[in-house]
Amino acid sequence: MTILNRFCPEMSDIMAIRLECGTCDAAISYLPDSWNTAATLKCPNCAVELVSPSLQTKGSIALRELAESLKLLRNTPNLGFRLRLEFDSPNR
Numbered sequence: 001m002t003i004l005n006r007f008c009p010e011m012s013d014i015m016a017i018r019l020e021c022g023t024c025d026a027a028i029s030y031l032p033d034s035w036n037t038a039a040t041l042k043c044p045n046c047a048v049e050l051v052s053p054s055l056q057t058k059g060s061i062a063l064r065e066l067a068e069s070l071k072l073l074r075n076t077p078n079l080g081f082r083l084r085l086e087f088d089s090p091n092r
């Protein structure tokens with residue numbers, strides 16, 4: 001018999017979206033419901049541009065779409081489903 005320990009947070013459990021700079025590893029966190037995805041985000045340490053509406057890279061587009069999707073999933077009642085992410089238990 002196998003016992004699985006899983007951590008299954010739902011969207012409302014997400015406290016922040018954390019971005020880590022690919023250049024200097026500095027981190028900055030945003031509240032998921034108030035993150036302005038139309039703004040240009042620069043690293044607070046080395047000032048490299050992390051996300052911008054003018055950047056049309058796959059990563060930048062996906063990040064903006066993820067942020068907008070999180071807002072919708074967190075704030076729309078009665079979607080007809082409940083989305084949870086599944087992770088191995090942090091106590092493993």
Ligand SMILES: [Zn+2]
Pocket residue numbers: 021022023024025026043044045046047048
């Ligand atoms: Zn940086």
